Amino acid sequence: MENIYLTLALAPLVGSLIVGLAGNRLGRTLSHTITILGVAVSTVLALYVFNHHVLEGADVFNENLYTWMQIGSLNISVGFLIDNLTSVMLVIVSFVSLMVHIYTIGYMHDDDGYTKFFSYISLFTFAMFMLVMSNNFMQLFFGWEAVGLVSYLLIGFWHGKESAVEANLKAFLVNRVGDFGFLLGIALLLMFFGTLDYAETFALTDQVNGQTIFGDMSVITVICLLLFVGAMGKSAQVPLHVWLPGSMEGPTPISALIHAATMVTAGIFMVSRMSPIFELSDVALTVVMVIGAITALFMGLLGIVQNDIKRVVAYSTLSQLGYMTVALGVSAYSVAIFHLMTHAFFKALLFLAAGSVIVAMHHEQDIRKMGNLRKKMPITYITSLVGTLALIGFPGFAGFFSKDMIIEAVHFSNLPFAEWVYYAVVAGVFITALYSFRMFFLVFHGQSRVDRHTEEHLHETAPSITAPLIMLAIPSAIIGYFTIEPMLFTGWLDNAITINSEAHGSVAALKENFHSATGLITHSVMTLPFWMMVGGIATAWLFSLYRTQWADAIQKRFRRINYVLESLYGFDRFNEIVFVRGSRKLGDILWRISDMAIIDQFVVNGSARFARFVGSVIRPVQTGYLYHYAFFMIIGLMLVLTWVLVSGNNPLIDLGS
Amino acid sequence: MIALSDYLILSAIVFCIGLAGIFINRTNIIMLLMCVELILAAVNTNFIAFSYYSGDVAGQIFVFFILTVAAAEVAIGLAILTLMYRNRGSIDVDVTNSLKG
Amino acid sequence: MEFTSILFYVFGFCFVASAALMVTARNTMKAAMLLILSFFSAASIWLLLEAEFLAVTLILVYVGAVMVLFLFVIKMLDVDQSTLRAKFTKYLPLGIVVAVIVIAQMALVLSAGQFGLDVVAEPARHAADYSNITELANVLYTAYVYPFELAAVLLLIAIIAAITLVHRKGSRSKKQDVSEQVNVQAKDRMRLVSIPSGKRKESK
Numbered sequence: 001m002e003n004i005y006l007t008l009a010l011a012p013l014v015g016s017l018i019v020g021l022a023g024n025r026l027g028r029t030l031s032h033t034i035t036i037l038g039v040a041v042s043t044v045l046a047l048y049v050f051n052h053h054v055l056e057g058a059d060v061f062n063e064n065l066y067t068w069m070q071i072g073s074l075n076i077s078v079g080f081l082i083d084n085l086t087s088v089m090l091v092i093v094s095f096v097s098l099m100v101h102i103y104t105i106g107y108m109h110d111d112d113g114y115t116k117f118f119s120y121i122s123l124f125t126f127a128m129f130m131l132v133m134s135n136n137f138m139q140l141f142f143g144w145e146a147v148g149l150v151s152y153l154l155i156g157f158w159h160g161k162e163s164a165v166e167a168n169l170k171a172f173l174v175n176r177v178g179d180f181g182f183l184l185g186i187a188l189l190l191m192f193f194g195t196l197d198y199a200e201t202f203a204l205t206d207q208v209n210g211q212t213i214f215g216d217m218s219v220i221t222v223i224c225l226l227l228f229v230g231a232m233g234k235s236a237q238v239p240l241h242v243w244l245p246g247s248m249e250g251p252t253p254i255s256a257l258i259h260a261a262t263m264v265t266a267g268i269f270m271v272s273r274m275s276p277i278f279e280l281s282d283v284a285l286t287v288v289m290v291i292g293a294i295t296a297l298f299m300g301l302l303g304i305v306q307n308d309i310k311r312v313v314a315y316s317t318l319s320q321l322g323y324m325t326v327a328l329g330v331s332a333y334s335v336a337i338f339h340l341m342t343h344a345f346f347k348a349l350l351f352l353a354a355g356s357v358i359v360a361m362h363h364e365q366d367i368r369k370m371g372n373l374r375k376k377m378p379i380t381y382i383t384s385l386v387g388t389l390a391l392i393g394f395p396g397f398a399g400f401f402s403k404d405m406i407i408e409a410v411h412f413s414n415l416p417f418a419e420w421v422y423y424a425v426v427a428g429v430f431i432t433a434l435y436s437f438r439m440f441f442l443v444f445h446g447q448s449r450v451d452r453h454t455e456e457h458l459h460e461t462a463p464s465i466t467a468p469l470i471m472l473a474i475p476s477a478i479i480g481y482f483t484i485e486p487m488l489f490t491g492w493l494d495n496a497i498t499i500n501s502e503a504h505g506s507v508a509a510l511k512e513n514f515h516s517a518t519g520l521i522t523h524s525v526m527t528l529p530f531w532m533m534v535g536g537i538a539t540a541w542l543f544s545l546y547r548t549q550w551a552d553a554i555q556k557r558f559r560r561i562n563y564v565l566e567s568l569y570g571f572d573r574f575n576e577i578v579f580v581r582g583s584r585k586l587g588d589i590l591w592r593i594s595d596m597a598i599i600d601q602f603v604v605n606g607s608a609r610f611a612r613f614v615g616s617v618i619r620p621v622q623t624g625y626l627y628h629y630a631f632f633m634i635i636g637l638m639l640v641l642t643w644v645l646v647s648g649n650n651p652l653i654d655l656g657s
Numbered sequence: 658m659i660a661l662s663d664y665l666i667l668s669a670i671v672f673c674i675g676l677a678g679i680f681i682n683r684t685n686i687i688m689l690l691m692c693v694e695l696i697l698a699a700v701n702t703n704f705i706a707f708s709y710y711s712g713d714v715a716g717q718i719f720v721f722f723i724l725t726v727a728a729a730e731v732a733i734g735l736a737i738l739t740l741m742y743r744n745r746g747s748i749d750v751d752v753t754n755s756l757k758g
Numbered sequence: 759m760e761f762t763s764i765l766f767y768v769f770g771f772c773f774v775a776s777a778a779l780m781v782t783a784r785n786t787m788k789a790a791m792l793l794i795l796s797f798f799s800a801a802s803i804w805l806l807l808e809a810e811f812l813a814v815t816l817i818l819v820y821v822g823a824v825m826v827l828f829l830f831v832i833k834m835l836d837v838d839q840s841t842l843r844a845k846f847t848k849y850l851p852l853g854i855v856v857a858v859i860v861i862a863q864m865a866l867v868l869s870a871g872q873f874g875l876d877v878v879a880e881p882a883r884h885a886a887d888y889s890n891i892t893e894l895a896n897v898l899y900t901a902y903v904y905p906f907e908l909a910a911v912l913l914l915i916a917i918i919a920a921i922t923l924v925h926r927k928g929s930r931s932k933k934q935d936v937s938e939q940v941n942v943q944a945k946d947r948m949r950l951v952s953i954p955s956g957k958r959k960e961s962k
């Protein structure tokens with residue numbers, strides 16, 4: 001079994017290295033074949049592992065494969081922890097990665113960096129596998145950093161484009177802030193638990209539970225908050241969300257792979273994995289929930305005013321990540337993972353569909369210049385519709401089940417602020433439907449605003465692009481219906497997730513009220529979220545298709561709100577003024593004052609000047625005149641005689657003793 | 658009867674005169690050397706006085722060696738003096754301040 | 759008052775007086791002469807202390823050789839007296855003060871209370887056939903032979919040093935280096951120069 005896990009992890013790495021080093025010589029076809037083969041092997045193995053662990057109920061595999069270093073009593077090694085949670089993540093990551101690999105054949109067809117791109121996305125897949133399969137914090141951090149690095153490489157893939165370079169730098173820096181908090185959390189954990197291994201850590205949670213730090217703050221709370229800072233950076237929660245829209249500068253395949261399905265879900269995965277620790281801290285869970293709610297609501301609002309097709313989907317991703325975080329906050333970890341899974345499929349689908357549209361439109365991305373594309377691109381149209389319906393939570397599709405479960409879980413939660421969060425996520429349903437269908441209608445329906453030249457060449461994209469769309473549309477439609485019961489209620493994830501049921505009883509309450517998946521669909525018409533969704537679709541239709549001029553009128557009327565939304569709540573401006581200019585100013589001060597004035601002038605030159613000063617004081621003693629020297633000798637002699645006589649130590653005479 | 662202390666005080670007085678001489682004649686190197694000779698003579702007297710009053714002849718041996726060393730020292734001192742005169746044209750100590758810091 | 763005591767006081771006074779006059783002498787020549795006088799007084803005192811050999815050695819070696827050397831140098835060098843005299847009076851008071859202080863300190867130590875007759879008795883005078891030289895020799899060549907040899911080496915070094923210091927290398931004497939003379943080449947001694955023959959200048 002161990003070999004299977006190793007092969008699963010290393011196959012993409014091997015593919016990445018071969019193509020990365022020899023890609024130009026191997027040629028395009030061979031390169032993409034090698035990497036796709038690598039990822040396909042991993043996918044097959046992932047399905048096998050899923051079958052082995054989840055469906056057949058095999059034991060959890062937790063072993064260290066290689067001891068990296070031993071520092072005193074701390075053992076840092078490379079090891080795998082394969083339980084049901086890992087298996088689910090492996091299937092998601094490998095499947096979406098495979099789809100993206102196939103998609104890239106068509107999408108990056110005209111690009112010079114074809115082989116490099118394949119190498120990078122295979123490398124990313126490897127890093128994500130290491131992150132998901134790790135059994136200790138150090139390996140988790142390695143995977144964490146590695147996916148951040150590859151994300152940086154890929155966002156700035158078109159490094160000639162200045163906006164891409166700025167975006168990738170921003171992504172890396174913001175991620176770094178999150179990683180810093182994450183590292184502090186790991187360090188604190190090491191300090192109090194004494195180990196970095198998951199199993200050992202979880203066994204010690206009761207022991208560490210009562211301890212405090214910095215006065216009377218619970219250690220567990222501080223650790224959880226710091227770990228969550230890392231999750232905020234990786235999963236783009238407010239205020240560390242600013243990098244995700246910029247990451248749309250990268251090619252669409254990576255937007256699908258990294259910024260929809262896998263990397264941004266690493267934070268959600270990490271918090272779920274750490275559920276035994278998070279359960280012990282209500283404060284941390286409340287913070288998680290509130291931040292998730294803020295992200296879900298406010299990022300959704302921003303999606304309404306975006307005009308770039310990829311940005312709409314990006315803000316949608318941010319909003320959905322917020323939903324997942326809310327689920328984590330109310331201790332519904334399995335619900336969060338469930339939504340993670342469904343979201344991976346339909347969001348990747350939406351990104352790839354957007355990419356398909358972009359390719360067909362000859363890399364035009366502004367939705368105001370699209371319209372009525374459904375006739376020319378039927379496959380893209382249908383798959384987009386499936387994805388959009390899944391996203392907004394239309395009954396029966398995947399997203400419906402997961403999103404509804406989240407809302408219900410919040411409803412049952414008894415954490416502080418749960419009421420407000422409930423209103424926020426319900427409002428979010430309306431907003432989600434609004435922006436999703438606004439985009440859908442503007443792109444595929446209505447009057448064609450496409451310019452003449454592009455319209456002549458408009459046709460459905462190549463099979464290498466549409467095939468993955470279809471393959472992703474299938475799970476987006478049906479996977480929710482089939483997996484909701486086992487995943488949430490009959491214990492697929494039970495051996496991975498710990499919940500303190502007395503204190504945080506949301507999942508237990510959900511279980512009580514759950515009858516069947518079909519029951520959920522039929523009951524949905526009686527729930528508030530359903531009507532919110534309908535309202536959203538209707539509003540979108542109203543403003544996008546029926547009376548588009550009303551949309552412009554409202555925009556002019558509410559100019560100030562529009563300004564706030566279009567400037568993205570001022571986060572970017574704030575970051576620029578406070579952090580960018582601030583750190584430059586700090587560097588300037590440190591350079592001029594600390595380095596030049598204090599160190600150079602004061603310490604280095606100053607000590608030279610001091611030595612010279614002391615010398616100038618002492619130097620006059622050396623007059624060069626012989627008789628001065630003789631004089632000093634005589635005076636010295638006289639003083640010594642006096643001292644000997646007076647001090648009373650002399651054996652000759654008692655004077656003054 | 659002359660006590661030991663008388664001899665000692667005598668040599669002390671001459672010693673101090675020699676010291677004062679160094680002080681006073683600071684510019685004239687020859688005078689300096691001669692005052693040093695005076696000091697050495699006083700010290701020799703001291704040694705011999707102790708040797709006589711303690712009956713130990715080691716004091717006189719020591720004077721022997723002091724005389725030897727003093728002679729050698731004068732020879733070399735005067736050689737240096739001659740060199741200095743040859744190089745500078747004067748034995749004024751005020752002009753020989755190249756060691757000034 | 760015993761005869762030796764009188765002698766002591768006379769010679770002692772002479773010693774001190776000649777020393778004092780020496781240090782305050784303006785003329786270097788006079789100072790040298792006074793130093794010779796003080797050495798004679800010291801030798802007399804040493805005779806009182808039954809150190810005959812050393813007393814005579816003092817005269818022979820010190821006065822005879824060292825002071826003569828001093829006189830040589832004094833006469834040889836042209837000493838400018840005027841500048842020396844100027845600085846003299848400036849430092850006289852300070853010198854006297856320092857001397858008095860040191861004398862006072864020493865007198866405290868070397869007083870009669872510590873070294874007086876009741877503490878250190880006057881030893882018996884030696885017999886008339888006492889040979890100071892024999893006694894010195896008995897000790898010098900047996901117990902102190904090593905310092906003796908060292909002193910000899912020291913003197914040798916002093917000789918060499920003094921000669922080396924003053925020695926001017928070959929500045930006054932010309933001597934022949936035969937091998938150099940034989941190895942001379944024509945080009946070391948002769949140089950052919952070509953002078954263009956020009957028009958003869960008409961001389962007025």
